[in-house]
Amino acid sequence: MPLSASPSSFDEINLRDWLNTQAIALGFDGLRVTDTHLGPATERLQAWLADGRHGQMEYMQRHADLRSNPELLVPGTVRVICVSMNYLPSETDFEQEWGRLEDPKQAVVSMYARGRDYHKVLRNRLQQFAQLIEERIGKLGYRVFTDSAPLMEVELARKAGLGWRGKHTLLLNRESGSTFFLGEILVDVPLPMDAEIEEHCGTCTSCMDVCPTQAITAPYQLDARRCISYLTIENPEAIPVEFRKAMGNRVYGCDDCQLICPWNKFAKRTEMPDFARRHGLGQATLLQLWSWTESEFEQRHEGSAIRRIGYSRWRRNLAVAMGNALAQDVERDAMVQALNAALPNSDPLVAEHIQWALGQQPV
Structure with a gap:
């Protein structure tokens, strides 16, 4: 034509x-x-x-x-x-996702990744x-x-x-x-067009209320600088100290506003094998992921969106989550040992976050 x-x-x-x-x-x-x-x-x-x-x-x-x-x-x-x-x-369960967020030793990676x-x-x-x-x-x-x-x-x-x-x-x-x-x-061909559809959020503000860093500053207004997805993925520098505790155990992205949304009770599951969980990322602990060497990070995240943030940002994010676990006195001996062992050979970005993490131990 x-x-x-x-x-x-x-x-x-x-x-x-x-x-x-x-x-x-x-x-x-x-x-x-x-x-x-x-x-x-x-x-x-x-x-x-x-x-x-x-x-x-x-x-x-x-x-x-x-x-x-x-x-x-x-x-x-x-x-x-x-x-x-x-x-x-198909195995995704939102209740289990909430449960992992409440378990400080778990490493939570956003569901899409x-x-x-x-x-x-x-x-x-x-x-x-x-x-x-x-x-x-x-x-x-x-x-x-x-x-x-x-x-x-x-x-x-x-x-x-x-x-x-x-x-x-x-x-x-x-x-x-x-x-x-x-x-x-x-x-460049004028295909027949479709119409917009009506909005159905009404007065619900669940996504705004649940955001750990209050990144949704008003309805339909997102400040990326506060968003955990931005902080753990797009941000190349240190995680701002004021947001570290709010990160909890989220080490790549954040799903809270989706998990809480009433419309996601209709969220469809996929049969696409490409989106199946790999390398235990739906169940991994912080210590398990911290134990990965750089070569293991590159190999296990081959073909994954996570690989593009690089090993340093990955370790930065894990260190913050481990600091939050230490603040709750979770697996203290193992985490302190793992962090201290990594400190001498870490780059300045990771080292700063390790030091912060070690400082979160209860007195």
Whole structure:
């Protein structure tokens, strides 16, 4: 089909049914289509950046113009195909997750990061999907993305009707909660579009109330500088002292606002083997993960999103969690011994956090 085709040139009903069928066959759980106009979201992004709430995520500021206009990112784009993919393994139990957060010796890794790196999984399937679409409708200009380019993907997904924006700023869906990944295909063909859906958070503020660091400063307002996910993943420097105790035993990311959300009682489980837990990350203790050498960290996190933070940040996060365990007098002898043994050969970032951790022992 020529690129100049108008929307009426498509057999819209059959095409849409076909898109949905292909998406499901490729493992996606939702599909909607929108245009590139982001409206008021652009102004909100600029205000968020101006307030410095992005912390040290300089790429947010650097590519702000591209985020505001997908047509600048990929010239010729007129539609965005937005897809979602559930990531919770079948054995996930939210009560057990709460229980692990209350057990100081456990090492809690965010649920999305316990399997393979979702970037690779989604990108490969999006590429396959785009090629199938081209085979179906003819020559297609496209690019695929999943949290890998300056795109306001949550806003695009909201506009497309994949869900609504929760007060924690994540996307929510009545049928699957918020435990899904997002991906996009930017195309230069005017596919039929979908409508936005109604919000369903009402007066609930559970996500705001439960946040350990009060990073959700107002409904729909997140200060990344306070968020444990930012502090343990994106932040390259020391964890600010004022947030260390609130981190508890969270060593990579934080799920509290999702665990508490009433809509996640509908969170769907996935059968995708890529997202199954690896290397015991759903049950590991702090001491078990602390015992990993750098080569073991690299090998065990091969193909994982965790690997990109590097061994030093990983140890930094573990040291804070071990300090919080020591403050509760949990496994004191073993933890003190492990921390002291590592101190002489640690880089300055890790050493500072080890010293802080050792200082948390009850007098």
